[in-house]
Amino acid sequence: MEVYEVFRRHGHKDPFEHCGAVIAPDPDMALIMAKECFLRRGEGEHLWVARRSDIHSFKDESLLEPTGDKSYRFASGYRDVIHKREKALARVRELSGGGAA
Amino acid sequence: MTYEEKLAAFAERVEAGGKVETEDWMPDDYRRGVLKFVEMHANSEIMGALPERECLPSAPSLRRKMSLAAKIQDEVGHAQLLYRVAEDLGKSRHAMYEDLVTGKSKFHNVFHYPVRHWGDVAVIGWLIDGAALVTQAALRDSSYAPYARVLKRICAEEQLHLRHGEDITLELASGTDRQRWMFQDALERWWLPIIHFFGPRSNVEKDLLLRWKVKTRTNEDLRQEFLDRYVPKVLELGFTFPTPAPVRQGDHWVVREEEIDWQPLEAIKRNQGPETERRLAWRRRMYDEHRWVREAMAEPVVHAA
Numbered sequence: 001m002e003v004y005e006v007f008r009r010h011g012h013k014d015p016f017e018h019c020g021a022v023i024a025p026d027p028d029m030a031l032i033m034a035k036e037c038f039l040r041r042g043e044g045e046h047l048w049v050a051r052r053s054d055i056h057s058f059k060d061e062s063l064l065e066p067t068g069d070k071s072y073r074f075a076s077g078y079r080d081v082i083h084k085r086e087k088a089l090a091r092v093r094e095l096s097g098g099g100a101a
Numbered sequence: 102m103t104y105e106e107k108l109a110a111f112a113e114r115v116e117a118g119g120k121v122e123t124e125d126w127m128p129d130d131y132r133r134g135v136l137k138f139v140e141m142h143a144n145s146e147i148m149g150a151l152p153e154r155e156c157l158p159s160a161p162s163l164r165r166k167m168s169l170a171a172k173i174q175d176e177v178g179h180a181q182l183l184y185r186v187a188e189d190l191g192k193s194r195h196a197m198y199e200d201l202v203t204g205k206s207k208f209h210n211v212f213h214y215p216v217r218h219w220g221d222v223a224v225i226g227w228l229i230d231g232a233a234l235v236t237q238a239a240l241r242d243s244s245y246a247p248y249a250r251v252l253k254r255i256c257a258e259e260q261l262h263l264r265h266g267e268d269i270t271l272e273l274a275s276g277t278d279r280q281r282w283m284f285q286d287a288l289e290r291w292w293l294p295i296i297h298f299f300g301p302r303s304n305v306e307k308d309l310l311l312r313w314k315v316k317t318r319t320n321e322d323l324r325q326e327f328l329d330r331y332v333p334k335v336l337e338l339g340f341t342f343p344t345p346a347p348v349r350q351g352d353h354w355v356v357r358e359e360e361i362d363w364q365p366l367e368a369i370k371r372n373q374g375p376e377t378e379r380r381l382a383w384r385r386r387m388y389d390e391h392r393w394v395r396e397a398m399a400e401p402v403v404h405a406a
Contacts, residue, residue, distance in 0.1 A: 014250070073261075084271040
């Protein structure tokens with residue numbers, strides 16, 4: 001018997017997501033059990049199982065942390081659009097001689 | 102079932118909004134069409150990294166340089182995601198790369214043009230990424246599900262690139278005369294290529310990809326959405342458009358079709374754009390010089406005793 005991790009997906013637009021695990025002697029049985037456990041009430045339309053021993057992860061999770069300030073990778077790194085736009089519009093008014101230059 | 106019956110069932114399914122997975126049966130024309138389309142998209146992402154890469158030295162601050170470098174990395178990442186989708190349809194990454202660097206396959210028109218200064222980064226990041234986002238957002242409903250799923254992630258990142266491009270644009274727009282000139286100058290050079298970007302009017306009868314719902318909207322429909330969304334924003338900032346200049350028509354901003362010169366796009370389709378040869382030569386050189394990296398990466402780890 002082995003542990004199989006179970007992944008399920010709604011429709012075709014979403015990715016597969018982990019939803020639990022079952023213990024089974026082979027992949028076919030794991031699929032049947034996964035269906036019974038995790039697709040009881042239409043929680044998804046597609047199912048995958050994979051042996052837990054075939055799944056790999058970082059032993060040291062600190063390796064997943066960013067190595068420095070990467071705030072420019074986020075939308076929050078480009079804040080104050082409204083204020084910046086107002087500043088630009090004020091500059092346009094100044095150029096056309098109509099604003100408080 | 103005969104081939105004709107399978108084909109009819111497939112057409113019916115797709116027509117009704119059904120999605121296609123890699124392992125499903127699909128007509129050869131569909132497989133070939135999707136492969137070519139996704140491959141071209143992947144090529145465009147990886148070639149699209151080059152013009153902006155050439156702008157890196159003119160970044161006005163370290164922060165701007167890092168954020169542009171991060172965006173370029175995103176674009177290369179999009180290429181990797183898309184090549185992966187294309188590979189599953191039966192063409193190896195090596196073959197796709199080979200066809201790209203030897204000029205057998207194509208990449209998007211806007212990446213065949215030169216860049217001159219930091220104003221180009223604003224126009225590329227805001228307007229070209231804006232144009233790309235309009236087309237890619239529509240493709241999230243594509244009938245080929247693996248492509249549609251990858252596009253979700255790509256569109257989220259493009260949204261960020263748009264913020265990045267708009268941020269640079271607003272900085273230039275509120276700056277000195279010289280800064281404002283940079284945006285205006287870049288806009289004048291890029292405007293026609295941006296109009297070309299959406300392609301000529303779609304032939305709905307003949308376009309197999311539209312019929313199979315791989316593409317969901319016509320070229321002119323997408324161009325219209327882009328114009329309506331961005332033209333007022335550019336005008337508001339006090340910039341002006343070169344030919345084909347958009348004009349107001351009821352609720353829409355339109356460019357007159359007779360004012361669009363398609364000649365430059367025709368040349369690019371034959372891979373004869375202003376920068377085509379130089380950029381492909383660069384890609385080819387990188388591909389050759391990095392061979393040892395690919396080979397080293399393909400070896401399993403050997404732990405020293």
